[in-house]
Amino acid sequence: MSITFPTGFLAASTTAGIKPSGKSDLALVIRAGAAGGGEDRGAFAAVLTRNAVVGAPILIARDVRSRVMQGVLPVPRAVLVNAGNSNAATGQAGVEAAQKCMQLVADKIGVLADQVVPSSTGIIGRPLPVDKITTAIPGLVASLAHGGEADGGFARAIMTTDLVPKTAKAQITLSSGRIVKIGAAGKGSGMIAPRLDSWAIPAFGQQPQATMLAFVTTDAWITSADLQRVMNDLGAATFSRISVDNHPSCSDSVLVMASGQAMDGHAHPLDLASADGRTFIAAMREVCQSLAQQIVVDGEGATRIFSVRVVGAPSEDSADRIAREVINSPLVKCAIHGRDPNWGRIVTAAGNAGVWFDPMQASLAIGPVEVYRGGVPVVEALKDPRLAAAMAGKTVACELRIGTGAGEATAIGCDLSKDYVSINADYTT
Amino acid sequence: MSITFPTGFLAASTTAGIKPSGKSDLALVIRAGAAGGGEDRGAFAAVLTRNAVVGAPILIARDVRSRVMQGVLPVPRAVLVNAGNSNAATGQAGVEAAQKCMQLVADKIGVLADQVVPSSTGIIGRPLPVDKITTAIPGLVASLAHGGEADGGFARAIMTTDLVPKTAKAQITLSSGRIVKIGAAGKGSGMIAPRLDSWAIPAFGQQPQATMLAFVTTDAWITSADLQRVMNDLGAATFSRISVDNHPSCSDSVLVMASGQAMDGHAHPLDLASADGRTFIAAMREVCQSLAQQIVVDGEGATRIFSVRVVGAPSEDSADRIAREVINSPLVKCAIHGRDPNWGRIVTAAGNAGVWFDPMQASLAIGPVEVYRGGVPVVEALKDPRLAAAMAGKTVACELRIGTGAGEATAIGCDLSKDYVSINADYTT
Numbered sequence: 065m066s067i068t069f070p071t072g073f074l075a076a077s078t079t080a081g082i083k084p085s086g087k088s089d090l091a092l093v094i095r096a097g098a099a100g101g102g103e104d105r106g107a108f109a110a111v112l113t114r115n116a117v118v119g120a121p122i123l124i125a126r127d128v129r130s131r132v133m134q135g136v137l138p139v140p141r142a143v144l145v146n147a148g149n150s151n152a153a154t155g156q157a158g159v160e161a162a163q164k165c166m167q168l169v170a171d172k173i174g175v176l177a178d179q180v181v182p183s184s185t186g187i188i189g190r191p192l193p194v195d196k197i198t199t200a201i202p203g204l205v206a207s208l209a210h211g212g213e214a215d216g217g218f219a220r221a222i223m224t225t226d227l228v229p230k231t232a233k234a235q236i237t238l239s240s241g242r243i244v245k246i247g248a249a250g251k252g253s254g255m256i257a258p259r260l261d262s263w264a265i266p267a268f269g270q271q272p273q274a275t276m277l278a279f280v281t282t283d284a285w286i287t288s289a290d291l292q293r294v295m296n297d298l299g300a301a302t303f304s305r306i307s308v309d310n311h312p313s314c315s316d317s318v319l320v321m322a323s324g325q326a327m328d329g330h331a332h333p334l335d336l337a338s339a340d341g342r343t344f345i346a347a348m349r350e351v352c353q354s355l356a357q358q359i360v361v362d363g364e365g366a367t368r369i370f371s372v373r374v375v376g377a378p379s380e381d382s383a384d385r386i387a388r389e390v391i392n393s394p395l396v397k398c399a400i401h402g403r404d405p406n407w408g409r410i411v412t413a414a415g416n417a418g419v420w421f422d423p424m425q426a427s428l429a430i431g432p433v434e435v436y437r438g439g440v441p442v443v444e445a446l447k448d449p450r451l452a453a454a455m456a457g458k459t460v461a462c463e464l465r466i467g468t469g470a471g472e473a474t475a476i477g478c479d480l481s482k483d484y485v486s487i488n489a490d491y492t493t
Numbered sequence: 494m495s496i497t498f499p500t501g502f503l504a505a506s507t508t509a510g511i512k513p514s515g516k517s518d519l520a521l522v523i524r525a526g527a528a529g530g531g532e533d534r535g536a537f538a539a540v541l542t543r544n545a546v547v548g549a550p551i552l553i554a555r556d557v558r559s560r561v562m563q564g565v566l567p568v569p570r571a572v573l574v575n576a577g578n579s580n581a582a583t584g585q586a587g588v589e590a591a592q593k594c595m596q597l598v599a600d601k602i603g604v605l606a607d608q609v610v611p612s613s614t615g616i617i618g619r620p621l622p623v624d625k626i627t628t629a630i631p632g633l634v635a636s637l638a639h640g641g642e643a644d645g646g647f648a649r650a651i652m653t654t655d656l657v658p659k660t661a662k663a664q665i666t667l668s669s670g671r672i673v674k675i676g677a678a679g680k681g682s683g684m685i686a687p688r689l690d691s692w693a694i695p696a697f698g699q700q701p702q703a704t705m706l707a708f709v710t711t712d713a714w715i716t717s718a719d720l721q722r723v724m725n726d727l728g729a730a731t732f733s734r735i736s737v738d739n740h741p742s743c744s745d746s747v748l749v750m751a752s753g754q755a756m757d758g759h760a761h762p763l764d765l766a767s768a769d770g771r772t773f774i775a776a777m778r779e780v781c782q783s784l785a786q787q788i789v790v791d792g793e794g795a796t797r798i799f800s801v802r803v804v805g806a807p808s809e810d811s812a813d814r815i816a817r818e819v820i821n822s823p824l825v826k827c828a829i830h831g832r833d834p835n836w837g838r839i840v841t842a843a844g845n846a847g848v849w850f851d852p853m854q855a856s857l858a859i860g861p862v863e864v865y866r867g868g869v870p871v872v873e874a875l876k877d878p879r880l881a882a883a884m885a886g887k888t889v890a891c892e893l894r895i896g897t898g899a900g901e902a903t904a905i906g907c908d909l910s911k912d913y914v915s916i917n918a919d920y921t922t
Binding site (some may be wrong): 114115116117118152153154155188189254255259309310311312313314392393394395396398399401402404407408409411412413414415416417418419420421423424426436438439440441480481482484485486488489490 | 543688836838847867914
């Protein structure tokens with residue numbers, strides 16, 4: 065189970081006819097309302113692409129998020145996702161098309177239209193096929209269910225050029241003994257380099273970022289403001305630290321719904337500063353990191369992934385910038401593809417991040433082998449058979465120390481292969 | 494003629510045995526001293542990589558530039574260039590190796606060691622073969638000459654993976670009737686995405702950047718401070734707006750020497766604010782732009798280049814950021830390779846530059862055909878045969894309007910081919 069693993073969620077998927085392949089392309093996840101009309105313990109959060117050019121669903125999600133955070137809109141109850149058409153570069157007509165779909169789902173499940181958040185991925189610049197979607201919605205709603213079959217269908221319906229579906233889950237036990245679950249599904253393969261925004265909340269300093277489509281559910285009881293705080297940080301620390309091709313999309317989104325149903329006996333929502341809160345954040349991070357890494361593994365043309373851990377930086381932000389500069393260098397990506405332990409490309413890419421460091425104080429290890437130290441290569445290390453073995457693995461791990469600061473960050477990229485060029489040079493607009 | 498086209502320069506090249514190929518690999522350009530020990534009207538300027546990890550020649554050039562600008566070092570008289578070894582990641586030993594070579598040239602031509610500026614390109618992390626270079630220097634100095642043969646030899650000796658030598662020249666007539674000449678040679682093919690620095694001069698606000706190796710000579714009489722001001726701007730406006738692979742090198746340099754000899758009858762050096770000054774700047778820009786474009790054309794694996802002109806931006810800096818974001822997107826580069834007029838990739842890449850603009854006010858033309866306007870594609874335009882013709886050319890020109898501001902900038906990139914992957918994945922450290 066994944067997206068309906070937490071208590072209080074149902075999912076469904078169907079084939080609306082949007083994908084030319086005829087594969088399933090419409091998916092819905094809903095959060096059940098409070099039993100007997102009681103207090104709604106639900107929460108919603110979102111981190112969205114920072115791109116200046118965005119699709120209609122992003123415009124709507126930004127507005128919904130803003131109104132939820134300000135307490136002027138009831139917490140969303142559903143996310144409607146289609147693949148095959150991104151509803152981007154579609155102008156005002158695109159917004160109206162999405163709203164028609166939202167309204168129909170809302171009518172069927174008895175909520176407000178703005179409590180249904182749309183999400184779209186696929187071709188850009190073509191009108192959303194509203195009729196196909198509205199024709200499919202009644203059957204979609206009627207088939208809502210929980211369990212592995214519904215979850216698998218959801219994860220497959222949101223795929224585009226993905227080769228495999230991507231899901232994750234986690235479970236924690238609170239100090240009260242209650243079990244809180246987290247479920248998730250995501251998609252992404254190309255145009256992957258999320259830079260997610262945040263919804264600014266006073267006195268919460270981090271500058272987050274995020275990517276692709278990811279949907280996370282949990283049955284924790286948490287306020288929307290706190291859930292947004294968690295996602296502001298996790299968007300920056302997980303999805304925004306992966307890259308396939310350094311091209312953030314106009315549709316990158318992470319949408320999160322919490323039902324609160326695992327904490328019925330609690331008098332208060334989760335306190336993020338408590339031990340339970342920290343445990344919850346760690347589990348959310350694990351789920352987000354898992355989805356993010358699955359996306360890189362399935363990156364277009366990728367044959368292996370590589371992680372770059374930067375340590376000793378003056379701040380987490382500077383470590384993050386260096387790590388992302390390294391994973392995005394085409395020269396480094398080609399070296400990883402060719403199993404070449406090219407320390408020079410890694411170190412010079414690091415030097416391009418706009419963060420000053422002293423190469424004489426820096427060192428680089430690839431796998432267990434230190435290949436660069438004190439501004440020069442460790443010549444004998446380049447013949448170490450453990451280095452060749454590290455370069456041949458499905459995952460190549462590098463660690464770059466740039467000084468003695470406490471800042472560290474890990475970014476994950478993939479190699480650059482001729483297949484990437486084939487996939488993207490032969491694609492027709 | 495190129496590097497010795499202006500009056501007062503001599504050049505030479507030879508084979509020192511640094512390149513495994515056995516091709517010429519050592520080059521020298523010198524500026525003649527003042528006749529009869531008169532006033533030295535020479536000038537020097539440099540714009541250098543911003544990389545935090547730099548080679549020994551950059552460390553030395555930074556120091557020379559700083560002392561020249563402060564008036565505490567006589568103006569440099571020579572540039573010694575080797576290809577085949579970048580003298581980078583060589584530590585303090587690399588600096589001392591370069592100094593030995595500088596001293597020997599200085600002794601031979603009768604100047605101070607610090608008046609000989611070193612420049613190196615090639616493999617990283619291997620000791621500079623000082624003995625080979627010092628053995629070759631006497632013959633190199635003895636063969637100094639001016640004319641096409643010396644210039645061609647210079648341009649070939651500085652090549653690494655370049656397929657063709659790169660030179661440029663220009664000539665202007667001052668209001669006095671005197672003719673001022675500019676000559677240049679450059680190299681670069683991979684690891685090309687210059688971000689050049691500037692030497693900060695109070696009350697001169699521009700934030701320049703630059704790339705690869707380029708050497709420019711002129712017989713204008715201009716102060717070093719003014720020459721540096723010109724190069725601060727031109728580095729940012731020409732070399733820093735090209736990219737082959739978005740990976741600035743640790744050795745990117747533009748070194749400029751002026752002899753003053755074309756303006757013997759003048760009482761004052763060139764005034765940049767005068768009509769003559771503006772004419773000189775325009776000619777220097779033409780030379781720099783020519784070299785920069787030649788580097789992209791010869792980019793590793795490139796089959797065509799594309800220019801992205803951004804207009805209507807709030808500032809030149811924001812236009813520059815957008816244009817560079819577009820030319821560096823692997824997805825855009827693959828589309829250019831596949832002759833795909835993929836407006837969506839171009840527009841979304843533009844949206845990733847960290848500069849906000851309203852897509853509804855934006856428009857994009859590829860060649861003569863407007864393909865995107867008011868937030869949506871111009872569907873009928875995508876069938877225009879002039880669009881297919883524009884995509885099939887050796888140079889694809891795009892113009893993106895993002896608003897009504899006065900800021901504009903043009904960046905030049907190349908396509909991404911499977912050959913780029915072959916060249917860089919099969920290269921061995």
